[in-house]
Amino acid sequence: MTEITSNSSQGSDDGDNSRQWQESAIEIRDGCKSYGRGKNKTQVLNHIDLTVPVGAIYGLLGPSGCGKTTLLSTLVNSLSLDHGSVLICGYKPGTVEAAVPGHRVGFMPQELALMPALTINETLQYFGRIHSLGKEKTKERSEFLLKFLDLPNGVRLISQLSGGQQRRVSFAVALLHEPELLILDEPTVGVDPLLRTNIWEHLNKVSRTTNATIIITTHYIEEARQATRVGLMRRGHLLAEASPQNLMQHFANPSLEDVFLELCLRDGDLDPSAKQNSGFEKETDIEMQPSDAVMTRRQSQASTALVVRLNSSGHHSMLQEPTILNHIKKPWTATSKREKFLSGARISALIVKNIINLTRNVMFLLLAFALPAIQTVLFCVTIGGTPKNLHVAVTNLDNGINFDNVIPKLNYSINIADAYLNELNDEIIIQDAFDTFDAGFGAVEDGDAWGLLYFPENFTVAQIFPDAYNVSERQIHVYMDNTNQQISYTILLQFFAALQRLVVDFASNNFTDVSIVSPLKIEDPVYGSTNPTFTEFMAPGVILTLSYFMAMSLTSVAFVIEKKEGLYNRALVAGVNNLEIMLAHLVTQLAVLIIQVAIILVFMFAVFNIPCEGSMSLVILLSLLQGLCGMTFGYFISVSVEDEMTAFQAAMGVFYPILLLSGIVWPVQGMPIGLQYISYALPQTYACDSIRAILYRGWNLTYFDVYFGFIVTIIWMAIHVSGAALVLTIKH
Numbered sequence: 015m016t017e018i019t020s021n022s023s024q025g026s027d028d029g030d031n032s033r034q035w036q037e038s039a040i041e042i043r044d045g046c047k048s049y050g051r052g053k054n055k056t057q058v059l060n061h062i063d064l065t066v067p068v069g070a071i072y073g074l075l076g077p078s079g080c081g082k083t084t085l086l087s088t089l090v091n092s093l094s095l096d097h098g099s100v101l102i103c104g105y106k107p108g109t110v111e112a113a114v115p116g117h118r119v120g121f122m123p124q125e126l127a128l129m130p131a132l133t134i135n136e137t138l139q140y141f142g143r144i145h146s147l148g149k150e151k152t153k154e155r156s157e158f159l160l161k162f163l164d165l166p167n168g169v170r171l172i173s174q175l176s177g178g179q180q181r182r183v184s185f186a187v188a189l190l191h192e193p194e195l196l197i198l199d200e201p202t203v204g205v206d207p208l209l210r211t212n213i214w215e216h217l218n219k220v221s222r223t224t225n226a227t228i229i230i231t232t233h234y235i236e237e238a239r240q241a242t243r244v245g246l247m248r249r250g251h252l253l254a255e256a257s258p259q260n261l262m263q264h265f266a267n268p269s270l271e272d273v274f275l276e277l278c279l280r281d282g283d284l285d286p287s288a289k290q291n292s293g294f295e296k297e298t299d300i301e302m303q304p305s306d307a308v309m310t311r312r313q314s315q316a317s318t319a320l321v322v323r324l325n326s327s328g329h330h331s332m333l334q335e336p337t338i339l340n341h342i343k344k345p346w347t348a349t350s351k352r353e354k355f356l357s358g359a360r361i362s363a364l365i366v367k368n369i370i371n372l373t374r375n376v377m378f379l380l381l382a383f384a385l386p387a388i389q390t391v392l393f394c395v396t397i398g399g400t401p402k403n404l405h406v407a408v409t410n411l412d413n414g415i416n417f418d419n420v421i422p423k424l425n426y427s428i429n430i431a432d433a434y435l436n437e438l439n440d441e442i443i444i445q446d447a448f449d450t451f452d453a454g455f456g457a458v459e460d461g462d463a464w465g466l467l468y469f470p471e472n473f474t475v476a477q478i479f480p481d482a483y484n485v486s487e488r489q490i491h492v493y494m495d496n497t498n499q500q501i502s503y504t505i506l507l508q509f510f511a512a513l514q515r516l517v518v519d520f521a522s523n524n525f526t527d528v529s530i531v532s533p534l535k536i537e538d539p540v541y542g543s544t545n546p547t548f549t550e551f552m553a554p555g556v557i558l559t560l561s562y563f564m565a566m567s568l569t570s571v572a573f574v575i576e577k578k579e580g581l582y583n584r585a586l587v588a589g590v591n592n593l594e595i596m597l598a599h600l601v602t603q604l605a606v607l608i609i610q611v612a613i614i615l616v617f618m619f620a621v622f623n624i625p626c627e628g629s630m631s632l633v634i635l636l637s638l639l640q641g642l643c644g645m646t647f648g649y650f651i652s653v654s655v656e657d658e659m660t661a662f663q664a665a666m667g668v669f670y671p672i673l674l675l676s677g678i679v680w681p682v683q684g685m686p687i688g689l690q691y692i693s694y695a696l697p698q699t700y701a702c703d704s705i706r707a708i709l710y711r712g713w714n715l716t717y718f719d720v721y722f723g724f725i726v727t728i729i730w731m732a733i734h735v736s737g738a739a740l741v742l743t744i745k746h
């Protein structure tokens with residue numbers, strides 16, 4: 015491949031303005047960018063060189079998929095190049111000096127990037143606040159833009175506008191703060207021809223009067239004649255970069271579209287018949303073939319050298335740049351306005367936007383508050399209640415004893431089996447009597463009873479004269495259907511409790527001769543209630559998981575939707591940083607979280623009377639901290655995934671493991687030792703122990719069991735935030 019270089023140091027016909035020619039607003043040198051890896055790797059930007067002089071209107075033209083949006087994304091720091099450099103007025107995007115992202119740039123992305131729940135006015139006010147425009151200025155600019163862009167009344171919701179109107183609002187957002195650099199990705203799509211003409215006139219005026227630099231992509235190739243310079247792009251590189259007039263003149267062709275086709279033909283890999291099927295609006299969709307030789311323009315920083323690369327057939331072109339910038343009054347200098355890292359104005363703009371969005375979404379709010387209530391009630395009503403009306407077969411062959419015959423003064427007969435059966439709680443156990451052992455056993459075998467209580471004939475007598483009878487005759491024989499562990503435990507617990515009560519009865523009736531003395535005396539508990547329920551065991555975990563997962567789902571979905579709609583990226587380009595976005599979400603969602611936690615706690619403690627021996631303030635604080643921890647986790651998920659479906663799957667994916675591993679459903683001590691280590695590393699295991707200790711032991715923050723739950727929660731918040739920052743860095 016031959017390469018001819020021609021230096022054109024004068025660059026401009028106007029000697030006074032030659033300096034401005036060297037003041038590039040945007041310079042891309044040898045830019046490469048690819049998506050994917052391995053076999054799926056697609057090179058989108060292919061050693062591209064591009065120069066946009068200060069004050070130019072630069073039309074970036076090329077068929078769909080040639081990499082225009084990717085290129086614009088590198089300008090606003092949404093993407094970084096794999097190789098090569100991008101400079102905005104001499105500085106890398108993302109630096110303080112470039113102020114891009116920031117106030118210097120007005121960005122209209124290809125996607126809508128507007129919040130449907132906001133009105134036009136609220137949208138403009140939101141961006142006005144982000145750019146610290148002030149109320150009056152925002153109002154004045156909004157009125158002008160609404161009129162100029164033929165937009166309806168500013169109180170109309172974005173969601174109620176037509177597609178074209180929505181795009182015009184998006185355009186208005188880019189123009190609102192009169193930025194020095196306008197980056198517009200297809201602003202004229204869906205706009206009628208008259209308004210399109212007006213838009214181009216306006217851009218020319220803006221460029222003329224304010225020295226703004228504009229880079230614009232469009233599918234309507236002919237409208238780019240109004241640009242001061244165009245770059246014809248194909249397969250990730252520029253075929254040519256010059257003023258439209260020069261290009262048409264050079265190729266002796268009256269249409270830019272034909273020039274583009276001509277350039278593609280010179281590339282040697284375009285079928286002339288492709289003219290009918292152009293990637294540009296109406297005419298062409300050029301199915302590009304690989305090319306190794308194209309015409310491009312390299313401009314060194316020191317001169318306006320034109321580089322023409324020739325293909326093997328030896329065609330070449332030399333383009334002399336015309337004077338287009340003689341209106342420029344000043345070269346573009348580094349910004350003097352230093353963006354604050356954390357700006358109150360930007361955070362308040364984000365908070366107001368979040369609040370409006372939240373309050374307009376009534377159904378979402380109702381669900382956000384109804385779900386914790388429904389879940390808490392469901393938990394308290396369904397979990398931990400003692401099973402009732404459990405059928406137990408009873409075969410009582412005990413003949414009892416008449417004490418008259420043994421101890422005359424007692425004048426009393428007794429049947430201990432009957433006495434025992436009377437002690438059974440008849441709300442829980444329904445006794446079905448059977449005459450024979452076989453009949454009773456058969457009832458269990460047939461599934462009609464959960465167990466059989468069998469009393470031998472000499473059961474009572476054998477208690478009183480133990481030496482005269484064998485062990486088997488002294489015992490109540492229990493045959494259980496153990497297929498349902500909880501029911502079996504309930505029944506067995508009732509059997510033991512009845513025995514305990516029987517012993518107390520006998521002792522209080524001074525039947526000292528009846529030697530049924532339990533060796534086990536259960537005293538009043540040190541902590542917890544006399545009859546602890548499973549509800550009490552699970553309640554701490556349920557409070558924490560509800561707080562955590564409610565907050566997590568709210569945050570992850572909110573972020574992902576913003577990201578998907580392009581609003582998140584647009585805010586970043588406007589100079590908002592991730593910390594500000596997170597803080598604003600945190601403030602808004604904290605309000606929702608407080609109400610959610612309040613609902614959960616009211617139902618738990620006021621309605622379902624879960625005991626609380628310790629400080630309710632600590633319980634509230636830990637629940638809120640767990641909610642915040644969930645929020646940060648939601649943030650981590652949202653930066654890691656691209657759509658709501660994946661966010662939802664991720665949320666569900668962690669919900670069950672965390673629930674099961676955190677000792678909420680079953681004590682950690684019952685898990686295999688390896689899992690116990692994992693369990694204690696999770697955000698809710700120690701927190702769960704902590705809240706349990708506060709609730710049932712009444713402990714305070716001086717106890718390790720209590721304060722460590724708080725510490726682990728805070729550590730996890732830090733891990734989530736750092737993880738999100740890492741993902742953002744890697745993705746960038």
Ligand SMILES: Nc1ncnc2c1ncn2[C@@H]1O[C@H](COP(=O)(O)OP(=O)(O)OP(=O)(O)O)[C@@H](O)[C@H]1O
Nearest residue numbers: 049050056058077078079080081082083084085124
């Ligand atoms: N995130 C991504 N992952 C993988 N490929 C991508 C991604 N974004 C864009 N691409 C691919 O990169 C190529 C260039 O895309 P880009 O959006 O920059 O083109 P474009 O010139 O702006 O197209 P259009 O005019 O249709 O908007 C396309 O083939 C596209 O499929």
